[in-house]
Amino acid sequence: MVIRKLPFMKRVVLLGLITFSTSALADSQQEIEARIRALNAELYNLRQQLQQIETPEDVGQGTPFEPLPVEVAREDLSERRVLEQESSRNPFSITAHRTNYLFPVSFNANQNRENFRYISDDSDVDSIELKFQFSAKVKLVDELIGRYGDLYFGYTQRSWWQAYNTDASSPFRETNYEPEVFIDFDNAWEAFGWVNTRNRVAFNHQSNGRSSPLSRSWNRVYLESTFQSGDWAFTLAPHWRVPESASEDDNPDIDRYMGYGDIRLAKRLNNNHEVSGQLRGNPSAGNIGTQIDYSWPAFNTLRAHVQYYYGYGESMIDYDQRVHRLSLGFSLNPLFSATGLNR
Incomplete structure (x- = not known):
């Protein structure tokens, strides 16, 4: 060996270095193994503690907590709740309510020409107009009823504007004003693969702010329940009309056409494309209204x-x-937003 050819003293020094290095490496390896065993013990203890956690008191429910699917809990419950809590720290902060959109081109093949004569008798109504919706809400009281019963005030305005009808001085053909007060309950109830993410109880007023004979208005109480399963969402919103006296009712037969609630089914597609279908009306009277939205x-x-x-x-x-x-144009907030399912 090469070591035997070295002088005696050099061999002693070299063997000492080798022995010292080997001993140091052994000590280091033992220390690393000891640390790994300690970490494994800590992870095991942590896992045992997590498995023993129960949340009836924390969640405010009387039944054991059942975890949601990861994507639902992350995107539609946790994130929404965090954003709502962040906004509530700023008193009277305003957030999006329903979908905000602007349609510069909105073509109606069957315009109401009879009613337009009360707006302008100098020109006929155009088939192409501009349609837009503005919708916002503000939280009034946090945790009014239970841990997740938050009180809101919401306002939605939807307008149909004859912007290109210069012969009639470009009037607003119709504007609907919709203030409402509602309580939102965020939930985590799961059945048959669908999660009831939110329930809403609301008092809603809707009118067009016109005088007779164009005046239209009604008051409603509605319950809106939202269910989600992965990239699917289903909303059921039955309503009850608050009765009015015959002398003050501008539209006594509105239930015959608007029905008793709305149903909506939506799907989130690849690349953040979204499609939804909405159904309203009174099937028994043969009066149905359908709306389909697609955005990307x-x-x-x-x-x-x-x-x-x-x-x-x-x-x-x-x-x-x-x-x-x-209608063709743009919208600002997606249907599956972090603040909940819009419509």
């Missing part, structure tokens, strides 16, 4: 949006008129 990311925060409506109940002035409308 366009640029920055804007989403390209296509909306199709056929049937009754699109607006207050046309609640008893069959509408056949195709």
Whole structure:
């Protein structure tokens, strides 16, 4: 060996270095193994503690907590709750309520020409107009009823503007004002693969702010329940109309056309595309209104949006008129937003 050829003293020094290095490596290896065993013990203890956690008292429910699917809990419950709590720290902060959109091109093949004569008798109504919706809400009271019963005030305004009808001085053909007060209950109830993410109880007023003979209004109480399963969402919103006296009722037959609630089914597609279908009306009277929305990311925060409506109940002035409308434009907030399912 090469070591035997070295002088005696050099061999002693070299063997000492080798022995010292081997001993040091052995000590280091033992220390590393000891640390690994300690970490494994800590992880085991932590796992045991997590398995023993029960949350009836924390959640405020009387039954054991059942975890949600990961994607539902992450995207539609936890994130929404965090954002709502963050906004509540700023008193009277305003957040999106329903979908905010602008349709520069909205074509209706069956405009209500009779009612337009009360707005302008100098020109006929255009088939192409501009349609937009603004919707916002503000939290009034946090945890009013239980841990998740939050009180809100919401406001939605939807307008149909004859912007290109210069012969009639570009009037607003119709505007619907919709203030409401509601309580939202965020939930985590799961059945048959669907999670009831939210229930809403609301008092809703809707009118077009016109005088007779174009005045239309009603008051409602509705219960809206939202269910989600992965990228699917289903919303059921039955309503009850608050009775009015015959002398003050501008539209006594509105239930015959608007029915007793809305049903909506939505799907989130690849690349953040979204499609939804909404049904309203009174099937027993043969009066149905259907709406289909499709949107996808366009640029920055804007989403390209296509909306199709056929049937009754699109607006207050046309609640008893069959509408056949195709609208093209943009929306600001997606249907599956972090603040909940919009409509």
